[in-house]
Structure formats: C-alpha cells, structure tokens
Amino acid sequence: MISTLAISGYRSLRDIKLSLSDLTIISGGNGAGKSSLYRALRLLADCAQGRIIQSLALEGGLSSTLWAGPESFSPAMKTGEKPVQGTIRKKAISLKLGFGADDYSYAIDLGRSATGPSFFSGDPEIKSEYLWMGEICRPANVIAKRNGPGVTIRDREGSWKQVFTQLAPFDSMMTHASDPLEAAELLIAREQMRDWRFYDHFRTDAAAPARRAQIGTYTPVLSSNGHDLAAAIQTIREMGDPEQLDAAVADAFAGASIGVSDASAGFILEMMQPGLLRTLAAHELSDGTLRYLLLIAALLSPRPPKLMILNEPETSLHPELIKPLARLIAHASQSTQMIVVSHSDTLVDALMDQPGTTQVLLDKELGETVIHDHESPLWKWPTAR
Template identity: 60%
Template sequence: MITRLAVSGYRSLRDLRLSLGRLNVVTGANGSGKSSLYRALRLLADVAQGRVVQSLAEEGGIQSTLWAGPESFSRGMKSGEVPVQGTVRRNPVALKLGFAGDDYGYAIDLGLGPSASLFALDPDIKAEAMWTGEWLGRSNVFAERRGPGVRIRDGDGAWRQASTTLAWFDSMMTHCADPRDGLDLLLMRDRMRNWRFYDHLRTDRDAPARRQQVGTYTPVLASDGADLASAIITVRQTGDREGLAAAIDDAFPGATVDIDSRDGWFELEMRQHGLLRPLRTAELSDGTLRYLLLVAALMSPRPPELMVLNEPETSLHPDLLGPLARLIALAAERSQVVVVSHAAALVSALEDAGARRIGLEKSFGETTAGDDDPPKWEWPKR
C-alpha cells in the first residue's frame, strides 16, 4: 500500500506531500488541483509503461506542465506587502513524482532538455531512485540513476553499474529491470503496471458499452467500459456472484442483470420490477449504465494494488451515491482506492466508511492539502 505520495513542480502542485490510507477521497473546490493530482498519479503509472515522455507531450510538453509560479513565496508575498514575483532560482527547473510504502519507495526527477534540440518540449529524465521503507536515505537506496548512469546494489550491499548509456527518455524502471540483477525493479515495475485508473467510462449514446461485443473472459474492465457484458459475466462466474447481485439490488431494488449471448456475442440486459421485458444497454439511462460500469470495475476478480477513480459520480442521481460509496468501501477491502470527487454526498458517505479525506485548497495559485501535516520526504539528487 502507498503511504506517501509526493509531487513537485507539476501544474499547481508546487510541493505537495500527502499521507494515504487504504481508502482515500480527494476533494476540493473547482480549480483546487484535484485533476492535477489525478494526472500526477497517472504519470507515475506511465513511467512503468515506458510512456511518461509521450504522456507529457500529450499535455503540451514539459514546459506547459511545469509550476508557473515562483520557486518559493516570501513572507512579504504571502502578506501582500510585495507583489508575487520571480526570485533567483536555487534549484534547477524540475517536475518530480514519487511514492513510498512500508516496503519500497520510488521517485523520478524530470527536467528540461537542450533548448536547441528539435525535441525541446520533451523532458529529460535527470534522476531516479528506488529504496526500502517510506523515505529515501543514504543507507536504504538500492537503485539509482543520475543522467545516463544507473547503478544497483546487490544482495551483499555492493554497487554494480547497470548502465552508463541510458537514454534521456528511458527509465531505469523499464530498461534496467532484470530477473537476475534488477529483480526489485522488475517487481516494482509490474506492480505499477497493475495500477488501474477509471476516468473515461463512456455512457453517451454511441458509447462502446451500449453495443454488442464478442464475449471473452474479462477479469479487468476496459478503461472505456467497452467490454461491460463480458466483465459482468466474468464477475458472476469467477468472482463474488452474491456481492454482484447485492450491489445491483442496493442501487436498483428488485433489479437483476443478465447477459444475452448469441453466437458468441454478448449484450447486457437489465430486468426491473414492473417491466414486462428486460432493457438492453442501448435503452439504459446514462446514470444506470455508469453505475453498472463502476460495479464491473470495482468488483474485478483480479483486484489491483491501487485503483483510482476520477469523479465517479458523473451522471449519477444523488440516490445512487450511497450505494456507490458502499461499493467503493467494499473494493477497498481488496485494493487501495483513491477517489477524486467534488460531490459532497459521496465524500461524506466515504468518510463515514472510514476514508481518509484529503481536502485540497489553492492559495497564490498553489495547491495545498489544507491543515494536513506533510509527511517526511527526500528527493533523489541529480
């Protein structure tokens, strides 16, 4: 489980450090930085996929994603005695991402590339580190990268040079993970690749979930929900069949779902009390379809270590927020869950279920976590 999350220099997250629990709900006013925090988590996952540079490019390049304010705020700036203005920089421009748990921690430092390069909008990976425990220290680091050089500590505590020519766009997480000499890196990479994000479960009239799909064993719902029918029948056959029925009945009393299978093509049907025939997915309301998609995602027979939901309340009637909170709390028994939401009713229900509330605020353009004391954190040196 991730117990500490740190982001520095990314959009409004100038220097944000958070403590996380098993179930977390991130909330705050519009523009407080909720989406930036969600994107930062996705960027961390993209490191393990080998596409963090491409992901930043899709956001407009590293220069458009960097913190746009001064490196630090003086007392006079905060009191209003002097205007907010740039100061002499003490540290290089950087976008830093990191997390840690009781077992391992990882951090990456991304900086500006050569201005004369045709790829000037791409970031350079300047430094990386992986260590044991919740914060980086001299004695607990066992893999580190500075520029093109990577070294890994062996079982006897001796350092081995793993690379001297690692490209600026390649992470040691993907290019130095080896089952013999880089096993811990390999295991961490696979764990991060297992993280799951849901922020684009489509429910519009042309949504993939509203169409028939070829049926196949589906323990993990697709990010757009295209394989909903297959995911539901997989939960029913290999997962928590009774829990699935209870989650649907909790939201829609007396309702049941079934799968119409013809020549290997699946389509979900929903039977509701009082109706003479089942409703197909093309006939369901956006809110009903979204809830069923969330059921399929949260009841996965192959739960991830970390699941992140971005504004899952979209399109849902207020009456469905209570059942959704109970569904999320149930999923948190098998996975660490982070929910980003501005729905007060959902936030309150999750807090009642034991969620750690992370209230984001913005001051002078910078996102802060309210009155929460930031946990201890150290970044790797370039």
C-alpha cells in the first residue's frame, strides 16, 4: 500500500506531504488545491508510462506548473507584518513528486533545461530519480538512482552497476532502465505504477461513447472514457461478482436491474425500471443514471488495481445516490487502495463512517495549499551521493 504522497513546487503545492490509508478522502473548499493534487498523482503515474514531459507540456510547460510564490515565507510574511515578496533563492528551481510504500518507493526531481537554444528548450529536464525499498529513503535501501544522464542500479550482490551514462533528459529510468534480469525491482515498480487507475468526469452527453452500441470483448477494466461500459458490465456478470453488481444497482435504483443485449450493431446496455413495459437502452438513460452505472463498472472491476483514484465522482449525481456511492466505494476499498477527491460534504461524511478511512482537508494560506489537523508523515527527499 502507498502510505505517503509528497509533492514540492507544483502549482499551489509548495511543499506538501500526506499520509494515505486504504481509503483516503481529499476534500477542501474551491481553489484549495484538490485538482492540483489529483494532477500531481497523474504526473507520477506518467513517469511509469514515459510521458511526464509531454504531460507537463500539455499543462503549459514547467513555468506554468511551478509554485509561483517565494521559496519560503518569513514569520513576518505569515503574520502580515511584511508583504509577501521574493527572497534570495537557496535551492535550484525544481518540481518534485514522490511516494512511499511498504514495498517500493519512488521520487523524481524535474528542473529547467540546461541545454542551449532549441525549439525544445522550454521542456523540463529530469534531474534525478530514485527507487528504494520501504517507505523512508536511506543509502542502504536505494535500488536504482539517476543523477543527470547517469543511471546506476544495485545488483544482487549489493554492488552498484552503471547501466546508462547518457540517458536523455526527457527519458525516465523507469521506462529505459528496467530489465527483468538486471533490474527486476525497477520493472516491478514500473508495472505497479502503470496499474494505477484514474477516473475523472465520465462523459454522459448525448454523444457520449457509453451511450452507443459497442463491439463486445472481455473487458475486466473499464476504460477511462467509459466507451466499453456494456462489455465491462457483462464481464463483471460472467467473471466477476454478479451478485454484488445486482446489489449495487438495487441499492441505488430500487427495483431496477441492468443487462446487456448482443445486437448486430454490438453490445447495448439496458436497464429495466419498475413500472415500465420495456427496457431503456443506454442512450435513453439520464446523465446521472448513466454516470452511476459507469462508476459501478469501474469500482466492481474483476481485475482490481493496486490503486484507484476518483476525481469528484459525485458530479451530476442526484443527492439520493451519494450514500449508495459511498457504500460502493467502501466495498471497492476492501480489495483496492482508494483515493477519492471530493467537494461533497455528504459523500465525505458517509465515507468517514467506514472503518480505515482517512480525511485530508486542504486549505489555502498565502496562495499555498496546507493541510489542517493532519500529522505529516516521515519523508526525506533523496539527495545525490
């Protein structure tokens, strides 16, 4: 399980460390930093996919994503005795992302490019990466490290071996140095990170992919846009937990049931509701109903991931669906570590009634995201040695 998330220099997250549990709820007011924290998690996952530089470019580049305030706040700035102003920088400009887990932990440090004039000079560089065993980084438990273009890994005898001397500044060691023989731990950690699953605002408009007939194949993992909803529901029924599927539907929609028809055009999701003489196809369902069925398909996956992150799953749902959603999330957290970003007090309260749940309440002070009533976990950013 991932026990710690650490972010430094990303948007309003100047320097934040938070503890995670089996089910962690991220809440706070508008502008408190919930979306930034969610995006930071996605950037971490992108490290294992080899696309963190591209993802940062889509956000406007490093300059647009860096913390925009001073490197630190003096006591006088915090009390308002002096205006917030820039200070003499003591450290290099950087964006750091990392997580601590009970098996493998990882951290990456990105900074400004040091290359000469180029069309790509606005791209950030990967300055360093570290992978270590356990939650706290110490010299003795580091497995692989990258400083600049050089990558070294620890072999089975505990000796360091150089595997790269000129790794490109936009390439991660997670994608280029993992090897089943020479760096099996790096490979395992990469695949675990690739298994993280994100769901963020399913489309439910009239042209949404989930409303159309779909080619049907076994689908143990619902896609992020929900285009394979019907196939995912049928997969749960055939190789997952059909009783839990029916119970989740009945919990949210009393007396209703869902099924899948195999028409010539493809799989079609159908719903039978009390009082109706025919089933309703996916294109006839309300936005809220369709969104809830998408959440059911995601949370009852027959192939649960190591970590699932939901971003504001309550969006467009009727208030009566919030408590059933909380029960559905709690059930999923029995087999998957869950992080839920939410602005719904009703959902937060319902989830906090579940055992093993942690709430992280974000707030803003002087433009910086802070956490109230949360014990900061032990965390040390790796340093070059």
